[in-house]
Amino acid sequence: KAGVTQTPRYLIKTRGQQVTLSCSPISGHRSVSWYQQTPGQGLQFLFEYFSETQRNKGNFPGRFSGRQFSNSRSEMNVSTLELGDSALYLCASSRSLAGGPEAAHEQYFGPGTRLTVT
Amino acid sequence: AQKVTQAQTEISVVEKEDVTLDCVYETRDTTYYLFWYKQPPSGELVFLIRRNSFDEQNEISGRYSWNFQKSTSSFNFTITASQVVDSAVYFCALRNNAGNMLTFGGGTRLMVKP
Numbered sequence: 001k002a003g004v005t006q007t008p009r010y011l012i013k014t015r016g017q018q019v020t021l022s023c024s025p026i027s028g029h030r031s032v033s034w035y036q037q038t039p040g041q042g043l044q045f046l047f048e049y050f051s052e053t054q055r056n057k058g059n060f061p062g063r064f065s066g067r068q069f070s071n072s073r074s075e076m077n078v079s080t081l082e083l084g085d086s087a088l089y090l091c092a093s094s095r096s097l098a099g100g101p102e103a104a105h106e107q108y109f110g111p112g113t114r115l116t117v118t
Numbered sequence: 119a120q121k122v123t124q125a126q127t128e129i130s131v132v133e134k135e136d137v138t139l140d141c142v143y144e145t146r147d148t149t150y151y152l153f154w155y156k157q158p159p160s161g162e163l164v165f166l167i168r169r170n171s172f173d174e175q176n177e178i179s180g181r182y183s184w185n186f187q188k189s190t191s192s193f194n195f196t197i198t199a200s201q202v203v204d205s206a207v208y209f210c211a212l213r214n215n216a217g218n219m220l221t222f223g224g225g226t227r228l229m230v231k232p
Contacts, residue, residue, distance in 0.1 A: 031218050043209065043222040056217045088161055094218050105151055107218055109163035 002027065004093050004110035012116045018079040021113045025072050025093030031055075032074040033107065034066060037088040046089075049074055050096075081117045088112045120145045122212050124223035131200050132231050139195045139226045141210030147171075152186065152193045153211040153220065163209065169193060200230045 005024045013019050025032050033056075034046040045058040049068035066076040072093075078085055092107040121144040131137045143152065154166040167177065169186050177184050181198045197204055207227045211220040 033218050033220075035220075035222075042224050043211075043220075045219045045221070048218050050218075056219045058219070090161075090163060092163075092218075092220075105213075105218075106165055106168055107153075107220065108165055109155070111160065111162040114161070 004091055004108055006089075006091050006110040006113050008113060009111065010114050010116075012118065013081050014118050015081055015083060017081050018077060019081060019115060020075055020077045021089055021091075021115070023074045023076075023091030023093075023110060025074070025091075026108055029093035029095050029108075030072050031094040031096060031107075032068055032072065033092045033094070034074070034076050035090045035092065036060075037090060037112075038084075038086070043090070046076065078115075083117050086115060086117045088114050120147075120150075120212050120214065120221040122210050122221055122223035124208075124210055124226050126226045127224065128227045128229070130229045130231065133202060134199050135230075136196060136198050137200050137228065137230075139197075139208050139210075139228065141193045141195065141223060143191050143193065143210070143212045145212060145214065147214040149215040151213045151215075153213070154184065154193075154195050155209045155211060157207045157209060157225070159206070166195075197228075200228075202230050202232055204228060205230045 007022045031050045033048040037043045048056040052068045063079045068074045090112045091110045094107045123142045150171045152169045155163040183196045185194045207225045209225045210223040
């Protein structure tokens with residue numbers, strides 16, 4: 001079974017530009033979450049999507065947005081990039097939301113997209 | 119608010135030593151889930167274990183074992199007879215029952231020297 005895939009793996013952008021990152025979850029998984037990892041702030045939750053609806057959102061500015069498609073693939077967008085947006089962006093997929101069968105509670109992560117803003 | 123603390127930022131051991139990674143959490147929820155993930159240099163977070171708040175049984179998987187104690191809000195991870203391949207950053211994480219949002223600790227970098 002294929003794991004979570006993220007594209008691109010590496011990205012270099014300049015300040016003020018915008019960027020779109022893509023995540024394809026494990027087949028059959030309907031929940032996709034995004035996390036930002038930086039040396040200073042560690043791993044921080046960005047948002048979660050389930051069945052094309054945003055279910056939770058972390059404490060990030062409106063420049064960070066996302067969406068999920070009917071095939072559960074998800075994209076996140078960062079507009080007006082700032083130097084501080086340089087980070088590893090990780091996507092995780094899970095079969096369902098909390099409250100489902102026990103085995104559905106694991107989240108599996110992709111390899112990440114490393115974004116560098118210059 | 120939820121919080122996960124991994125007080126050990128970096129641990130260095132020699133191969134074959136046992137090592138314990140500490141994790142202390144805070145939550146007001148009665149139902150919650152605890153996780154450990156491993157992050158090798160490649161960057162991908164690898165799922166190791168999930169433990170439910172209502173199940174305090176300790177677990178052993180090969181050289182790995184986990185000790186969950188609700189009384190002290192701790193979920194510690196022990197690697198027995200460590201190997202160089204165990205070198206990585208290990209994260210403890212907490213999730214409540216309202217969604218899939220994980221709250222991560224700061225991570226512990228484990229270096230196993232030959």
